[in-house]
Amino acid sequence: MTLLVFDFDGTIADSLEAIVAMSNRLAPQYGLPPASLEDVSELRDLSFNQLMRRIDVPLVPLFRLLRRVRRELQAEIPRLSPIPEMAETLQTLSQQGQVMGILTSNSAENVRIFLRIHQLESSFEFIQGNASIFGKSRIIKRLIRQRSLSPAELIYVGDETRDIEASRRAGVPVAAVTWGFSTRRALVKNSPTYVVDRPAELLTIVKTHRP
Structure with missing residues (x-):
């Protein structure tokens, strides 16, 4: 099988709306800009390689932000x-x-x-x-x-x-x-x-x- x-x-x-909202709230703490609705709409239409080129931010703080979002998302789980x-x-x-x-x-x-x-x-x-x-x-x-x-x-x-x-x-x-x-x-x-x-x-x- x-x-x-x-x-x-x-x-x-x-969960995507919750993840985007949380990422935008936390992004300034990592020196990263929040993403507007227009930004997110544009990114959704790109391949992964195109997306990584388009966002043009340092990868280390980006990955730290994503790890933080993953940890804090637990509080949102009951509402998803x-x-x-x-x-x-x-x-x-x-x-x-x-x-x-x-x-x-x-x-x-x-x-x-x-x-x-x-x-x-x-x-x-x-x-x-x-x-x-x-x-x-x-x-x-x-x-x-x-x-x-x-x-x-x-x-x-x-x-x-x-x-x-x-x-x-x-x-x-x-x-x-x-x-x-x-x-x-x-x-x-x-x-x-x-x-x-x-x-x-x-x-x-x-x-x-x-x-």
């Missing part, structure tokens, strides 16, 4: 909701015996709190948190080795162009969801294996995917 591995923020949890239709889709997949996990740059504890609140914890076999911005492909490769899978037997589900790039480096199929950070246009430009406009479409992908 195919292993389905999900990103968390923007893919399962509707799943993406519409996502909870039902995950429950259906779980009832069908689908093996699922989460691989995210957020903390595993934040994810567990969210899943517990929304009664989704039993749907996932594992949660791998604190993945670095460049480290997802390495972790995906490790999952393949540990579970004796072929690369085609793991599908990564994510909302950003960097999720597509990480999946490509790991040699696995990727289902790019259009309700998260990256726009549909940006995702399609990066040629994912699947483009997903509604969570329920994952049911068909799992059923028809042939490793």
Whole structure:
């Protein structure tokens, strides 16, 4: 059976607005400018490499800011909701015996709190948190080795162009969801294996995917 591995923020949890607001509040403490709505809208339409060139800020304070946001996000978790239709889709997949996990740059504890609140914890076999911005492909490769899978037997589900790039480096199929950070246009430009406009479409992908 195919292993389905999900990103968390923007893919399962509707958390992007909270993350942007918190980043803007904390950014001046790290000598970084806040992002306007226009800035965020423009960034969503870029590939990861284009995004990194466009923001043009020092990486060290940026990564420190992101770590701080991850820590402080825990207080916001009780106020976050799943993406519409996502909870039902995950429950259906779980009832069908689908093996699922989460691989995210957020903390595993934040994810567990969210899943517990929304009664989704039993749907996932594992949660791998604190993945670095460049480290997802390495972790995906490790999952393949540990579970004796072929690369085609793991599908990564994510909302950003960097999720597509990480999946490509790991040699696995990727289902790019259009309700998260990256726009549909940006995702399609990066040629994912699947483009997903509604969570329920994952049911068909799992059923028809042939490793």
